Amino acid sequence: MVDDHPIARRGVEHLLHETGRVKVVAAAGSIGELAAAMEAAEPAADFDVIVLDLYHDGGAPCLDAVARLAGSSRVLVMSASGQPKDVMGAIRAGASGYITKHADDAMFVAAVETVAAGGFALSAPLADILQAELGPSAAAGPVKGRQPSGARQAELSAREEETLNLIASGFTHAQVATRMGVSKATVETYVERIRAKLQIGNKAQLTRAALERLGGTGPV
Template identity: 25%
Template sequence: MESHVRIMIVDDHPMAREGMKDILNEEKTFNIVGEATTGKEAVEQTEALMPDLILMDINLPDLNGMEATRLIKSKYPYVKIVMVTVSDDIVDLFESIKNGAQGYLLKHVEHDSWIPYLKAIMNDDVQIDKPIAKQILQEFSNHHLIAENKRDSLSTREREILTLVANGLTNKEISFRLEISEYTVKNHLKNLFQKLHLNNRVQLAKYAYEHGYLRDS
């Protein structure tokens, strides 16, 4: 039996919240536990409701979604956050993901893709979006990269997986490449997130760039 996912919706527009509820209600394992209309309310409701997943609008009154995401992830790093927006402004989306969000959904994109995407988010199996990857490259192109971090505690296998994640491979592709099970890949990813105190695959890629793992890629 699949475990239920507790979801909170954060958006200041009632129609947008209703639309998201309609989509989420199509999946029996998704359980909407609450709603919030501002960034501050989102932070408060997270503490009260302890959702597994938050759908967070970027443009909110009083505290925008990026800042609310940063505050929530600093206190509750295990809560997954997906930004939901009408704009595909890569700067805002990249900042949100740097602040800990696991991914993003565009409101005008086909809604049939939402549920598979959110399930992949919950399984830590969403490959890095190409525009986001390009933004990472641009951010670090003018920085001196550390050639190698000999002090990190990563195993050889974890370093391999870190590099493959940073190159945009999914869990299934990593499993095939390394000839190990997807379950083993997930366990290694879980260890990577814990050891490096990171929240998502983009932050793993950022770490890989910063520490020179991709210098020969």
């Protein structure tokens, strides 16, 4: 994990150790320290998830670091910020999850384990914010001036677009069904159609596909 506050690092390390299921391989105060720790680690050491404080340098959000790290590991962004621009920026950069520092212990541990298993984790309060950001813009189509990619070219029905945006925003299939006024089985059918049309698999890929349709996957 990377956080420039020693107390925060020790707290997270203790919390994860207490689960008996998660091993903290390295705790660093900066990206540079993390890189050194990764180089010095035993060959067998696995960096399955990197928990990264988005503003650990005290300046701009470290979206470049998210993009670099996401190339080799799953990145769970942890931040005091719940601003849509930060959440969207981190996910576009390749993060597999975003959790605020207001989350309780159980939610944080669940997020780490979800990301480690290849899933996508998002703090519950952020789901509505992200869905609001995705909804109108995604429905409007690609941003003018951008070349459409495979994800944006694929034809999705209005209900499939709505399903994609809600799933990408962190809602479960059951929650999506309630919001859309359909059965859970219907939502699952929509999801299968979306995956087939966009040629994607897990929830993290669904999220990035929704953002790509919004107008690009690069950092904002």
